[in-house]
Amino acid sequence: MNSRLHRACVRLAELLVRYPRPVLGGLVVSVAVSLALVTQLRFDFTPQAIYRGGDDLVGYSERFKQTFGYDEAVILVVLEANGSSDVLDIPALEWQAQIAVDFRSLPHIKRVESLATLEIPRPTLGGIDLRPVIDGLPVDEDSALRARGLLSAQLLVRGRMLSADDRVAALPLFMDPAARDIESMQAIVAAVRKAVSKRPAPSGYRVHLSGLPVLRVEVVENLHADLLRLMPMAGLVYLVVLGLMFRCVSGVVPPLAAVGVGVTWTLATFAAMHESLNVVSNILPVLLVIIGMSSAIQIISSFAEE
Numbered sequence: 001m002n003s004r005l006h007r008a009c010v011r012l013a014e015l016l017v018r019y020p021r022p023v024l025g026g027l028v029v030s031v032a033v034s035l036a037l038v039t040q041l042r043f044d045f046t047p048q049a050i051y052r053g054g055d056d057l058v059g060y061s062e063r064f065k066q067t068f069g070y071d072e073a074v075i076l077v078v079l080e081a082n083g084s085s086d087v088l089d090i091p092a093l094e095w096q097a098q099i100a101v102d103f104r105s106l107p108h109i110k111r112v113e114s115l116a117t118l119e120i121p122r123p124t125l126g127g128i129d130l131r132p133v134i135d136g137l138p139v140d141e142d143s144a145l146r147a148r149g150l151l152s153a154q155l156l157v158r159g160r161m162l163s164a165d166d167r168v169a170a171l172p173l174f175m176d177p178a179a180r181d182i183e184s185m186q187a188i189v190a191a192v193r194k195a196v197s198k199r200p201a202p203s204g205y206r207v208h209l210s211g212l213p214v215l216r217v218e219v220v221e222n223l224h225a226d227l228l229r230l231m232p233m234a235g236l237v238y239l240v241v242l243g244l245m246f247r248c249v250s251g252v253v254p255p256l257a258a259v260g261v262g263v264t265w266t267l268a269t270f271a272a273m274h275e276s277l278n279v280v281s282n283i284l285p286v287l288l289v290i291i292g293m294s295s296a297i298q299i300i301s302s303f304a305e306e
Contacts, residue, residue, distance in 0.1 A: 031261055034268035041267055043220040044182045044276035065177070073180055075173040075192060076210040077103075083204030087115070087162070087169035088148045091202035094139045096171060102195045103173055108188050111174040115162060120150055175213065182220055182276070189217045223282055234289055235260070246300065255296035263288050 016023050065071075079096065081087050087096075097116035104112050116139075119130040133147045151157055161170045175188060192209065201207045235256060242252040263285055270277065277284070 027261065031264055034264040037268040037271040038264060041271045042182065042276035043224055044278055070177045072212040073175040073177050074211050075175065075213050077171040077173060077196065078208040078210055079169045079201060080206045080208060081167045081204060082206050085204055086166035088144065088151065088166050090139045090144045092205060093134055093144055093147060094137060095202055096169065097134055097137055099199050100171060102199060106191045106195065108176040108179040108184060109173055110176055112171065113161065114171045115151060115169050120154065182216065185213045186217050189214055227285060231285065238293055251300050255293060255300065258296055259289055259292035262292050
């Protein structure tokens with residue numbers, strides 16, 4: 001078996017040496033096609049991207065989330081007071097009521113909660129009725145005082161949507177659970193950011209975005225930016241190191257070209273197979289550069305000795 005493999009490798013090497021121009025032409029075409037495919041490479045850091053098949057634990061996790069809610073489908077828009085006022089003052093309550101209406105019009109947003117639109121049970125002549133904290137806009141002094149009194153007695157709101165010192169308020173945005181793929185999350189988070197930019201917070205307040213969708217989108221974007229920055233930097237470092245080691249063009253260009261072609265082919269295969277780089281496989285490009293460059297240096301060193 002080893003002898004057959006050896007003979008096949010020898011024949012392949014002879015063909016490569018005998019027909020250099022077709023081989024180089026094929027390499028150029030394959031690299032061009034691979035580069036076009038690499039632009040379609042996806043990054044996905046959702047836990048679902050790691051699993052394959054119908055694992056029982058994955059199915060149990062999905063049934064649990066269907067019953068108790070999808071925590072990875074909740075975006076938190078946090079309003080923080082950084083002045084003398086708090087989030088229960090008139091400007092803050094008006095902003096929360098208005099931005100909640102803006103968020104409800106966004107695609108894939110199923111429900112929006114805010115301190116201003118939160119429905120609280122109130123006693124009426126016919127029993128108990130659910131009514132929002134703020135009945136309507138604009139918010140006047142009496143509505144703000146009534147909202148402060150109502151929310152002060154709501155223990156389920158304190159520590160969740162409202163901080164103990166009334167300085168921070170959270171607006172949870174509940175996404176469509178079917179839109180948990182990274183492309184949908186990126187579109188939804190971008191729409192939320194755009195809505196916040198169109199309706200900035202009042203003076204003395206600051207807005208933050210949080211939640212697992214925002215975190216995953218930022219991780220993917222940062223990883224993509226790091227990959228575009230680190231790979232050229234790694235190539236430059238290896239260019240300097242190879243130049244110092246071999247001091248000739250033949251010892252610098254072939255290793256860089258071989259490793260670059262191999263990494264491009266690998267990432268293009270991921271894109272062609274509709275596979276994404278997840279939290280485990282994102283280290284693959286850097287790992288291929290390290291392993292490929294060490295192997296190339298060993299081959300050139302052995303060739304020089306022979």
